[in-house]
Amino acid sequence: MLEEKNYQNRRINPQTWKRLLGYARPYRKKYAILLTGSMAAGIIDLIMSFMSMWAIDGFMYRKTTENIGLFAAAAFGLQILTASLTLLFVRSAGQIEAHMTTDIRRAAYLKLQTMSFSFFDNTSVGYLLSRLTNDISRIMEMVSWVCIDLGWSLMAVVASLIAMFAVNFKLALITVTAVPLIALLSVYFQKKILKYQRETRRINSMITSSVNEGIMGAKTSKTLVREELNCLDFTEITEKMYSASMRSAVISAVYMPLASIVISAVTGLLIIKGGRDVLGGLLTVGQLNFFINIGNMMFEPIRNFAGIFAEFQSCQAAAERVSDLLGAVSDIEDRPEVVEKYGDFFNPKxxxxxxxxxxxxxxxxxxxxxxxxxxxxxxxxxxxxxxxxxxxxxxxxxxxxxxxxxxxxxxxxxxxxxxxxxxxxxxxxxxxxxxLGYVLQTPHLFSGSIRENIRYGRLEATDEEVVEAAKLVGAHEFITKLEKGYDTEAGEGGSNMSTGQKQLISFARAILADxxxxxxxxxxxxxxxxxxxxxxxxxxxxxxxxxxxxxxxxxxxxxxxxxxxxxxxxxxxxxxxxxxxxxxxxxxxxxxxxxxxxxxxxxxxxxxxx
Ligand SMILES: Nc1ncnc2c1ncn2[C@@H]1O[C@H](COP(=O)(O)OP(=O)(O)OP(=O)(O)O)[C@@H](O)[C@H]1O
Ligand SMILES: [Mg+2]
The missing domain is CATH 3.40.50.300 (P-loop containing nucleotide triphosphate hydrolases)
Structure with missing residues (x-):
C-alpha cells in the first residue's frame, strides 16, 4: 500500500538515504575524485584572490613589471588547471548520475517483477511509473551534482576564513558578521523557491495527466457529453499553474537583490574601515582589494549550502518513496528452504x-x-x-x-x-x-509482433510451431487477415485488436508452453x-x-x-x-x-x- 502512505514528511531522514547511498558504493572512487577535484577548485579560487593582491601590491603599487611574465604564466596555468578540473568533475558527475540511475532503475524493475498480484492491486501503474522515472532522476541528479557544490563550497568557506584572519583580523571580523545574515536569508528563500518549484511541478503533472485523460477518455467524454466540463477543469488547472509560476518568479526576484544589499553593505563597511587603514599605512591596497573580493567569494558557497540543504529536504519525500519501493516485500515470498532447493526467479534450479x-x-x-x-x-x-x-x-x-x-x-x-x-x-x-498456462480475464500483449507474443510461451519454438498453436486455438485466420499478418505489432499502440482476439493470442501463447x-x-x-x-x-x-x-x-x-x-x-x-x-x-x-x-x-x- 505504498500509494496510500503519506509522504509529506520533509525532515531529512538518514535512514532513507542510507539505502539509496548503498547504490553509490560501486562509484566510491569516482566520488572521491569528484570531491577532491572540487575542493581543489575551491583552493584555486582562493589562490587567485591572493594573486590579485600580489599583483596590485607587487606591480601596480611599486610601478614595476619585474617578473610579470612569470606571474602571468602562473595565472594562466591556474586558469588551465581550473578548466581541466571542471571538465574532470563534470564528466565524473555525469557518469555517476547515469550509472546510478541505471542501477537503481534496474533494481526497482527487478523488484517489481517479484511482487505479487496484491501489490499491483493496491499500487497504480501511474504511481510506479513516476517513481521509476521522475523520482529516481531527481534524486540521482542531486546526489551526483551536489557533491561538486559541496566540496567546492566547503573548501571555499573554510580556506577563505583562515586566509582572511591571517591577512587582517579586524576586516575579517567585519566580513564574518555578514555570514549569518546571508545564511538566514538564503535558507529562508531557497526553501520558499523550492516549495513553489515543487508546486509547479505538481501542477504540471496534473496537466499531463489531465491531457492524457482527455485523449484516452475522449470517446467516453463524448458519449457522456462531458467536453465542456473537461475544458473547465483544464482551465482551472492551468490558472493554478500560472499563479504558482508567478509566485516562484517573484520570490526569486526578491531574494537576489536582498542578498546583494547585504553583500554591498558589508563591502561598504570594508571600504570605510579598510580605506582608512590604507591611508594610515596599516593596510595595502592589494589587501583591501583581497577583502572585497573574498567577501563576494564567500557568499556564493554559503548560498550554495542553503540550496543543497533545501534541495535535500525537498528530495526527502521522493527518496522515501523510492526507498520504500526498493525495500518492498512481496506478500508472496518463497521460503528460504524452498529457494535453497528450487532456486528463485532469477536463478532457478x-x-x-x-x-x-x-x-x-x-x-x-x-x-x-x-x-x-x-x-x-x-x-x-x-x-x-x-x-x-x-x-x-x-x-x-x-x-x-x-x-x-x-x-x-x-x-x-x-x-x-x-x-x-x-x-x-x-x-x-x-x-x-x-x-501453468493462464489466459487472463484481461489479456495483456507485450510490445513486439504477434509472432513474438505467441512465442513468449516457449522461447525456443519454431515459426511453424507458433502458427500451429495459433491454428489450434482458431487465431490463425484473423491474424492472416491483418495487413502484416504475424508481424503485426501487438502491444500498446499496436493494431486495434478486440479483447477476444487478444485472448485468442494469449491462448495460443499458453498452449505453446504445453x-x-x-x-x-x-x-x-x-x-x-x-x-x-x-x-x-x-x-x-x-x-x-x-x-x-x-x-x-x-x-x-x-x-x-x-x-x-x-x-x-x-x-x-x-x-x-x-x-x-x-x-x-x-x-x-x-x-x-x-x-x-x-x-x-x-x-x-x-x-x-x-
Ligand atoms: N483484487 C481484489 N481485491 C479486492 N477484492 C477483490 C479482488 N478481486 C476480487 N475481489 C472481490 O472478490 C469477489 C469475487 O471476485 P471474483 O473476481 O473472484 O469474481 P468472479 O466470479 O470472477 O466474477 P466475474 O464473473 O465478474 O469475473 C468480488 O466481490 C470482488 O469484488
Ligand atoms: Mg472473474
Whole structure:
C-alpha cells in the first residue's frame, strides 16, 4: 500500500538515504575524485584572490613589471588547471548520475517483477511509473551534482576564513558578521523557491495527466457529453499553474537583490574601515582589494549550502518513496528452504524440479482481499490430474479468485492448496507458474509482433510451431487477415485488436508452453461466436491430458467439461456434468435456460430486423 502512505514528511531522514547511498558504493572512487577535484577548485579560487593582491601590491603599487611574465604564466596555468578540473568533475558527475540511475532503475524493475498480484492491486501503474522515472532522476541528479557544490563550497568557506584572519583580523571580523545574515536569508528563500518549484511541478503533472485523460477518455467524454466540463477543469488547472509560476518568479526576484544589499553593505563597511587603514599605512591596497573580493567569494558557497540543504529536504519525500519501493516485500515470498532447493526467479534450479502431474486440491481454504470480507470460506475441492473443470456463476461469485489461488497469485489466509499432494508454498513460484498456462480475464500483449507474443510461451519454438498453436486455438485466420499478418505489432499502440482476439493470442501463447494445468478466464462475451466455436472444437484436443479450469460465460462452451461447478458467494452451489445438472433442474438448469432463451430472443430480433 505504498500509494496510500503519506509522504509529506520533509525532515531529512538518514535512514532513507542510507539505502539509496548503498547504490553509490560501486562509484566510491569516482566520488572521491569528484570531491577532491572540487575542493581543489575551491583552493584555486582562493589562490587567485591572493594573486590579485600580489599583483596590485607587487606591480601596480611599486610601478614595476619585474617578473610579470612569470606571474602571468602562473595565472594562466591556474586558469588551465581550473578548466581541466571542471571538465574532470563534470564528466565524473555525469557518469555517476547515469550509472546510478541505471542501477537503481534496474533494481526497482527487478523488484517489481517479484511482487505479487496484491501489490499491483493496491499500487497504480501511474504511481510506479513516476517513481521509476521522475523520482529516481531527481534524486540521482542531486546526489551526483551536489557533491561538486559541496566540496567546492566547503573548501571555499573554510580556506577563505583562515586566509582572511591571517591577512587582517579586524576586516575579517567585519566580513564574518555578514555570514549569518546571508545564511538566514538564503535558507529562508531557497526553501520558499523550492516549495513553489515543487508546486509547479505538481501542477504540471496534473496537466499531463489531465491531457492524457482527455485523449484516452475522449470517446467516453463524448458519449457522456462531458467536453465542456473537461475544458473547465483544464482551465482551472492551468490558472493554478500560472499563479504558482508567478509566485516562484517573484520570490526569486526578491531574494537576489536582498542578498546583494547585504553583500554591498558589508563591502561598504570594508571600504570605510579598510580605506582608512590604507591611508594610515596599516593596510595595502592589494589587501583591501583581497577583502572585497573574498567577501563576494564567500557568499556564493554559503548560498550554495542553503540550496543543497533545501534541495535535500525537498528530495526527502521522493527518496522515501523510492526507498520504500526498493525495500518492498512481496506478500508472496518463497521460503528460504524452498529457494535453497528450487532456486528463485532469477536463478532457478530446474534440475530439482520434479515433473508436475496436475492434481489440484483445495483444503478448507479461506481467502479474503480485505479484512472481514471472506471471498472463499472453508472452500474444499479436489480435481484429478487431467480433469476438465468448468466454473460458472454470477459475476463476483469468486470464480477468478479460485483459479488465481491455484496459480498462487494470492495466498489463502487459512487452509492449503495442494498440487500433486504438495502445498503450493513448498514449491518455488517460478516452478509452479512454469507448469501453468493462464489466459487472463484481461489479456495483456507485450510490445513486439504477434509472432513474438505467441512465442513468449516457449522461447525456443519454431515459426511453424507458433502458427500451429495459433491454428489450434482458431487465431490463425484473423491474424492472416491483418495487413502484416504475424508481424503485426501487438502491444500498446499496436493494431486495434478486440479483447477476444487478444485472448485468442494469449491462448495460443499458453498452449505453446504445453502446460500441465491450464486456466482460461473468459472475458464476459468478448469472444465472438465464431471464435468460440473454434475454441470449442479445438479445446477437446487442447485440454486432453491437462488439468483445466475454464471460466465461461457462454454455457454452451463448456458442455463437454468433465465437471461443472456453479460458484455462488465463494461456494460450490452445484456440481456435476452438463447432463447431470440439466437433469437436476437446479441452479445450472436455470442459468442455462435463461441464457438459451435470451439468445433465442436476440436471434429472433435479428431475424425480424432483416
Ligand atoms: N483484487 C481484489 N481485491 C479486492 N477484492 C477483490 C479482488 N478481486 C476480487 N475481489 C472481490 O472478490 C469477489 C469475487 O471476485 P471474483 O473476481 O473472484 O469474481 P468472479 O466470479 O470472477 O466474477 P466475474 O464473473 O465478474 O469475473 C468480488 O466481490 C470482488 O469484488
Ligand atoms: Mg472473474
Amino acid at each position: 530446474k534440475e530439482n524440479w520434479e515433473p508436475i502431474k496436475g492434481e489440484v486440491e483445495f483444503e478448507n481454504v479461506t481467502l479474503r482481499y480485505k479484512e472481514g470480507e471472506d471471498v472463499l470460506k472453508n472452500f474444499s475441492l479436489k480435481v484429478r490430474a487431467g480433469e476438465n473443470i468448468a466454473l460458472v456463476g454470477e459475476t463476483g461469485g469468486g470464480k477468478s479468485t479460485i483459479v488465481n489461488t491455484v496459480c498462487r497469485f494470492y495466498e489463502p489466509q487459512e487452509g492449503r492448496v495442494l498440487i500433486d499432494g504438495k502445498d503450493v508454498r513448498d514449491r518455488s513460484q517460478l516452478w509452479l507458474q512454469s507448469a 502446460p500441465k494445468i491450464f486456466v482460461l478466464d473468459e472475458a464476459t462475451s468478448s469472444i465472438d461466436t465464431e471464435a468460440e466455436l473454434k475454441i470449442q472444437a479445438a479445446s477437446e484436443k487442447l485440454l486432453r491430458n491437462r488439468t483445466s479450469f475454464i471460466i465461461a460465460h457462454r454455457l454452451s462452451t463448456i458442455r463437454n467439461a468433465d465437471r461443472i461447478l456453479v460458484i455462488d458467494g465463494g461456494e460450490i452451489a452445484e456440481q456435476g456434468s452438463h447432463r447431470e445438472l440439466m437433469a437436476r433442474k437446479g441452479r445450472y438448469y436455470e442459468l442455462y435456460m435463461n441464457q438459451f432463451r435470451n439468445e433465442r430472443v436476440r436471434e429472433s430480433v435479428k431475424i425480424l430486423g432483416q
